[in-house]
Amino acid sequence: MRQTSVKKDCIITFGISFVLFVYEVFLSRFFSAILAYNFVFIAISLATLGAGFGGYVAYRSALTIYRARYLWLGMFALVMLSAVFMMYIIPFRGMWFYAVTAFPPFLIGGALIAAILQAHHRQLHVIYFSDLVGAGLGAVCSVWFMNILDPVQTIFILGTVALFISFVLIAKHSTLRLKITYTLVLLIAIYNIIEPFSKEMFFRAFTTSPNHVFNNKSDVKPVFSEWNSLAKTDVYDAGDGELLYITIDGGAVSPISKYTGNLKQVDYLTRTTSYLAFQDILKERALIIGAGGGQEVLTAQIAGFKQIDAVDINEGSFKAVQKMSRFSGDVFNQPGVSAFVSDGRTFIRQTKNQYDIIYLSLVKKESENGLGIALTENYLFTQEAIEEYINKLKPGGRLAFLLHDEVEMLKVENAAEKALQSQGVHESQIHEHIAVIGTYQHLGHVVWGMNKTVITRPLLIISQNPFTGQDARQLKTEAENIQQIPLHVPLIADRLSAIKDSLNKENLDLLSNRDDKPFFYQKTKGVPNSLLWLLAIVFTISLLFVRKKRLPYGNIAYISGIGIGFMIIETTLIQRLILPLGHPTYAFVLVLSVLLVSGGIGSMFSSHWSSNRSTRFSPLLWVAVLTIGLNLLISWYQEEMIYLPLLYRLILGAIVLIPLGFFMGMPFPFGLSLLSERQVSISWAINGLMTIAGSLLAVLISINLGFTVALVIGASLYGLLYLFQPRLSMQG
The missing domain is CATH 1.20.1250 (Growth Hormone; Chain: A;)
Known part of the structure; x- marks a missing residue:
């Protein structure tokens, strides 16, 4: 009998640990869609404190919890489903609300595992085995489930399974009232699997989040949505007839231009800062990292590039453009364009191609791409990354970054200086290889000085060869012709030093990042x-x-x-x-x-x-x-x-x-x-x-x-x- 009890409790421990780990990963995706960058990690950490508090609850009532462990399993499932449902349908309430709402499942699950461990003190190594294996397999399955389904459906299916197992375990010894209650709840849960509520009801927390770029804009309508383990990808129609907008987790906007195959239809892209990156070089092959909605692909085509490799880590962006093919012209499937779902750093290390231009355009927002409480950072802007980009350039090729603000620009510029030095460029000549253009307006909208920045959307160009006097004059003229600001053009203009001096007076980290410390944001x-x-x-x-x-x-x-x-x-x-x-x-x-x-x-x-x-x-x-x-x-x-x-x-x-x-x-x-x-x-x-x-x-x-x-x-x-x-x- 005791051996049977240990086996059952191992299964319960495995199941609780498995579901809790998937739930933790779910929270990372859920919170990334509604909370600001730094609050995602904090909210998850506060919620997972529940497991520790659960151990304290078990210390006070271990025997009571253990005797009712099958019922606690059902309570765990029900509370988790209720927490997810509440967070989904209630309008945005702030970090503390989500941390507190997400807390109870960890509390109940932690208390149950602690009570089982204490009940089997002499076999705790076996129970702990079940706990670790459950969490480990939860790590594997969480990503797989969320890519096949979506985060919300994943949790509801797992919660329903846990609820069903609880019902089977208590059925012989429960009252008729409890059986009826379980049956009704299970029927609702099973119906939700067949007809998910998330397909019929708005994700209110997402649509009302102040971090959502289209918050409170009633004239903007969603036309595509996909949610997987990496990101929530949505496409919005603002009704202007010329652009659709991809958002990643409600931010990181990337436009999709209306395009039917005639490049003259999108010639307004020649008046953007990005267009400057594709000028005055050979135009055989271009690499775009962070392809987004495909505008940079069109820009490169207008500039005359014959072969364009477009890379994006988020497959949802490519799917969105393809789904909107009647509007977008399915730009990533045009002749001469090759699309790759890959991390940009990985692609550049694996490709054998050499490029005339490598262009990274607003590649990431301040990314909360952590999974659970294991944060991850990107390696796109480190000194080692820039060295690898430069090594993939053809002779005379250029590397260009369109960045969010002046702090990002200076961090990349510092990394570029060190990378050029490692390539043998003398310190006194480094600035002859670098140009910086500031954005005054973008597609008719004035963006200079937005968000209290000195520079908004600066373009940083790193040339393998030093700029000649003619190159510099031409770049300055082209920038001024489209109302952009030449901040640093070799031999001609240098406002960069003044910006550096200004920012150095503030408590800002302007040092370049290395692969060992890649915390760019x-x-x-x-x-x-x-x-x-x-x-x-x-x-x-x-x-x-x-x-x-x-x-x-x-x-x-x-x-x-x-x-x-x-x-x-x-x-x-x-x-x-x-x-x-x-x-x-x-x-x-x-x-x-x-x-x-x-x-x-x-x-x-x-x-x-x-x-x-x-x-x-x-x-x-x-x-x-x-x-x-x-x-x-x-x-x-x-x-x-x-x-x-x-x-x-x-x-x-x-x-x-x-x-x-x-x-x-x-x-x-x-x-x-x-x-x-x-x-x-x-x-x-x-x-x-x-x-x-x-x-x-x-x-x-x-x-x-x-x-x-x-x-x-x-x-x-x-x-x-x-x-x-x-x-x-x-x-x-």
Whole structure:
């Protein structure tokens, strides 16, 4: 009977962990569509604190929760579905509303897992195995589900399955009233799967969000929508007859021009800043990174380019243009145009083509492309990236960026200076290779000085050869002819120095980014205050739990160190593997699935590894050593990996991650095995809180010191725990 109970509880733990992980990824996509950049991570972190609070609830009522665990499974599903429904249909309410509304499923799920762990104190390594494997497979399936369905439908299907399982488990022992209630709720949930409410009802939070570019504009109508694991892509018709507008997560607007095959129909594009990037060079082959709605493709065609490669990481943009083909002319399927769904940095590393112009046009907004609490950054604007772009230029070719504001422009300009120096250009000649044009108006709209910026939509041109006097004069004339502002034209004009001097007086980070610190959208110096406050909240709550329950400080230090170290290593490895794997989603799925599943296997073996408090627990040392070794291996091999087929890269990545994950799964169940049964659930709570602290610290360390230092610190935590673990354990 006891063995049957353990099996059932393993299944419940697996299911809760699986669904909770998918729910966390869902929140990252949901919040990205309605909240501003920095609030997405904060809202998810606040919501996931619920798992820690759930451990505290289990500490107070573990036996009660365990006895009603089948009912709690149903309550978990119902509360999750209700939270998603409320967030979807209620007009925008702000970050705190969404954090609080998203909180209860983590609370209930965390309490249930903690209660099951405590009930099976002697077999907790088996329960923890189920927890880690459930989370690992949740990482794989979350992306797959959301690409096939959409984030909302994914959650409702999983919630309905969990509700059904709960009903089956309690059916024999429940009252008639409870059976009728379950049946009615299940019928509603199943009907929603057949006829999803999200297809009939507006996403009110999205349409009313102040971060939505078309908020409160009744004359703008949606004509296309797609929502997957990467982005929410919509197309809007503003009724002007000449343009449609693609938005990514409600922002990052990219126009689609009305086009029927006659380039004269779009000759107004010759009066945009972008057109200047395609002038005065050979016009054989162009690469456009961030193809969006296809305007830059049309601009390159007007300029006379014969071959155009258009790259965008968001497949939804290409689908939108194709869906609107009667309006757009299906521009990406025109003769001479090749479209590629790819990260721009990955494409440039893999392509064997050489280009006369490589153009990046407003490639990203301040991206919240994090998945769960593992933030990811893009590598398009680092010094190494610019070196790779320059290496793909034909002799005399140019690299150009259209950027959002003067801070972005100066960060890229600083990176370009260093990249040119690495190419052998003398420091005194660097500015002869760079030109900057400021935008006064765009398609008839005055944009100079918008959002309190000195420059809006600056165009930065980097020439492989120095500008000649004739090149410079021609660029200046062409810019002035279309009412743009020559901010820096070699040998002729230089307002750039004055802008630099002005911005240097403010607390802005104008330094170039490197691949080890690619946080391009971190525009202020120092640590974000919001993250510091959140970190302080997490540590304060943890301290209150410890003091109130008078837990052994040695054991709590051990449990906390495991939680922090695990998350620092895990989230940083996701970031480090983006470049070798070529896509943030691949890195997320590979790292999470392999580390968690192999960690679950390691948990199964943890009880056989050591049971002596006075002996150092050697898996701690193995984690430290393997982490350092893995970081060195990635640094050494990442450039070569990108040329392998994707399947080989994924297999190779899994092979090197499995040993690390195996040993990372051992220390936590080993630490819990040294505690009394009563202390298991509260230790689960502390560990849950410390995983949030670990993800926050990973971001803070990476922003300020880089990914390599973050991994070294994560490894060092495990090394210190190895050294002091016998003393910490004896304090229990």
